[in-house]
Ligand SMILES: Nc1ncnc2c1ncn2[C@@H]1O[C@H](COP(=O)(O)OP(=O)(O)O)[C@@H](O)[C@H]1O
């Protein structure tokens with residue numbers, strides 16, 4: 001927060017309250033208080049209280065457990081499945097996030113250029129947003145199944161490469177989603193990317209449109225090539241938008257659930273599916289589910305704080 | 319430093335707009351040329367074609383004798399100052415100014431030195447570490463100038479660089495830019511819609527209208543010898559008075575008659591021009607406001623060419639007094655005069671019933687006793703009358 005903002009927010013309470021007392025202050029600001037109450041109530045009831053309650057549950061246990069106890073945490077960290085889930089979540093999140101950013105930038109730059117029927121193409125590019133997550137998972141199954149497009153593509157590629165004398169590649173058709181390991185995680189990341197690419201693209205497109213054309217013109221008169229204009233003008237000016245995309249998307253990516261459930265099932269757990277598995281029948285254990293949720297919450301917070309501190313903060317002061 | 323030549327340069331936009339039409343203009347090395355014209359006359363388009371930011375539909379642009387039509391802006395060795403400054407928002411003032419040098423891999427110490435020198439020249443050395451958004455409009459303007467100066471380019475191109483400043487700062491920067499040009503001697507093409515800016519700064523002024531060059535000349539010659547109604551009305555402030563009139567013989571000489579007024583044309587003026595051919599035909603008479611004077615305040619007594627008028631309004635400016643009076647002759651409503659007026663009132667007047675009245679302006683010695691609402695006598699300097707052909711708008715001379 002800038003100093004002027006702090007001052008603007010801080011002044012009415014700092015100065016007015018001590019001198020006139022709460023009653024007078026309240027009477028003076030009746031309308032403001034009335035207007036703020038619904039928002040405060042909303043945030044309390046739907047965000048803060050559930051989080052605190054989850055935290056409470058994570059420290060409780062079935063009858064006999066003394067409160068507070070860290071037993072739920074020790075038990076999940078002892079579980080190999082949980083540790084795999086953390087590792088997988090981080091891999092899938094970083095993979096999909098980086099693919100989204102790179103592809104989103106490329107698509108945004110393309111859509112930003114002037115071309116025939118640009119408006120139409122921009123609309124078409126939004127289609128994945130309207131597809132329910134479960135359905136997009138199903139679409140990805142088509143892509144990655146044993147008889148799916150990816151395998152066909154791989155065959156074409158291998159045939160092509162094998163035309164080169166001395167090269168003799170073998171490719172076995174496989175079902176990517178059930179192959180396990182990086183292949184399965186990759187399909188989850190691609191599915192996630194496909195679904196949210198339009199959002200990332202839209203954020204970048206808004207950013208590109210916020211840069212005035214004459215700044216580019218000034219740069220080209222100053223001697224910048226296209227590439228230099230992108231690296232030294234576009235990219236630095238897009239930092240706030242990239243930050244926004246990363247934060248929005250990182251939160252979503254870490255709590256990925258439906259796609260992982262449809263594509264990876266129990267083969268490769270992520271935190272979302274792990275928590276679901278603990279909570280739902282047959283396990284029916286809200287306590288370890290709660291502690292895993294708190295761990296997920298912690299990971300997201302650490303990521304955001306670290307990003308703001310090291311990446312966004314540095315580029316702003318540079 | 320370099321000379322710039324435009325040869326039959328044309329720009330036709332894809333939508334059919336002919337923004338610049340067969341423009342021929344030669345700008346000598348070290349010259350300060352101003353492109354002036356009303357909004358939409360193609361000034362920016364012409365400048366952007368020199369910069370390489372706008373495609374050239376036909377014709378050639380040469381910088382330092384070399385055809386640059388197909389060169390990208392960065393290979394033309396020109397610096398440009400934009401109307402909205404176009405500073406790089408994420409860079410400090412120093413980085414803004416040093417950007418071009420950095421791209422050219424000039425050593426860091428050299429960049430720092432050149433930036434510092436330019437900043438001192440412009441009085442912005444205290445803001446070098448600030449971001450553009452932390453600067454006032456005037457300071458941003460200086461940074462934009464600095465960014466151009468640091469590069470020591472072959473030519474400066476400036477597109478209405480002062481139009482976003484307040485009136486006082488505009489006058490100040492006008493002087494500063496002119497001073498900078500005197501010091502650096504860099505070839506400069508400067509675009510403005512403000513004729514005062516044009517005539518005060520330029521070595522030569524090129525007047526554009528609808529993408530066509532009307533006249534190029536020194537400010538004084540443009541003022542004294544406008545080639546047509548448009549240039550005559552555009553250059554000079556307050557603008558030249560224009561009225562339909564008729565030249566007829568009277569006694570042994572000739573007079574020009576408009577409304578109930580009559581001015582004797584000096585014999586010399588008549589012989590030296592084609593005015594003879596327009597005898598008893600309609601012409602458009604032009605009188606500059608400064609060619610009226612209060613007859614009591616001129617050194618030698620003037621007996622003839624005195625107009626009896628009723629002053630409708632007088633403005634005392636201290637150094638001069640401007641008076642407005644009505645003349646019982648219709649206003650000139652040709653395309654030229656309509657192009658000149660920035661507001662819609664002239665077009666409205668053209669569309670409605672023609673009124674047999676037009677308003678004249680006169681610039682008088684401040685000692686004059688002429689006051690609004692009173693009658694006054696005005697002496698006209700008949701040697702400085704302008705005559706225009708009403709069909710072509712061209713000057714008769
Ligand atoms: N990109 C463009 N596409 C179509 N017409 C344009 C474009 N840019 C400018 N014009 C038109 O060209 C004419 C000249 O514009 P411009 O050079 O900007 O005028 P000025 O700078 O003298 O105000 C105007 O009629 C304007 O509307």
Ligand SMILES: [Mg+2]
Nearest residue numbers: 361362363478
């Ligand atoms: Mg312009």
